[in-house]
Amino acid sequence: MRRKLAAGNWKMNGVKASLAEVSALIAAHPNPKSEVLLCPPATLVAAMAEVAAGKIAVGGQDCHMKASGAHTGDIAAAMLRDCGASHVILGHSERRADHGETNAIVRAKAEAARAEGLVTVICVGETEAQRDAEETLEVVGKQLFDSTPDGATGANTVIAYEPVWAIGTGRTPTLAQIAEVHDFLRSELVARFGAEGAAVRLLYGGSVKPSNATEIFATSNVDGALVGGASLKAADFGAILSALDAA
Ligand code: PGA
DSSP states (O other): OOOOEEEEEOOSOOOGGGHHHHHHHHHHOSSOSSEEEEEOOGGGHHHHHHHHTTSSEEEESOOOSSSSSSOTTOOOHHHHHHTTOOEEEESOHHHHHHSOOOHHHHHHHHHHHHHTTOEEEEEEOOOHHHHHTTOHHHHHHHHHHHHSOTTOOTTTEEEEEOOGGGTTTSOOOOHHHHHHHHHHHHHHHHHHHTHHHHHSEEEEESSOOHHHHHHHHTSTTOOEEEESGGGSSHHHHHHHHHHHHHO
């Protein structure tokens, strides 16, 4: 059985005062059935890990592919681990777009993260033009194959399907479209990784909010969500967590 996962991506939002939301979330959900992960900006990883005190997991939003060296502004996987992170998001569409991250780069980062014992949350997703051209499965299949290193297991890898056009837009695919992609990703994972591919959690991401969480979590092969905007407030993320616990 795959344990459900509610993951929050704070993106470039949050300062120390925002950690009150983490305390509030933990107070309101002291014993969730689902695993809970929050990925704040790098500046908050250490402080959030202290507030979380092991009750929820904390992750980075990116890491470098190298272990150390002359890479101004970058962060190595070992540094995230050293700050108390257990996970890292890799290949988010905003990083693919803003920083030119290719599948090969994402894969190298995932190898570096895994070598440090971080769970990799690898993101895939089509643009609106690709969906309109009916290339969705081809695109996400290639992203999945080329971004995920060999040896993926349920313990070291999570995949997030995030249609680029649904991120931060308030628009979501139909449930049938989500199911089609998640079922496809599952079959690809099983074809490549066997039983471990069946154990990898598949998250949906893109405009998940309290009002649509229940129906998304009832969708085939959806094991949780990667939540952006609605993860910033404990009340909203808590409501999404409750929906996942009830799924
Ligand atoms: P959103 O972002 O929930 O704000 O759409 C999701 C994500 O990019 O992870």
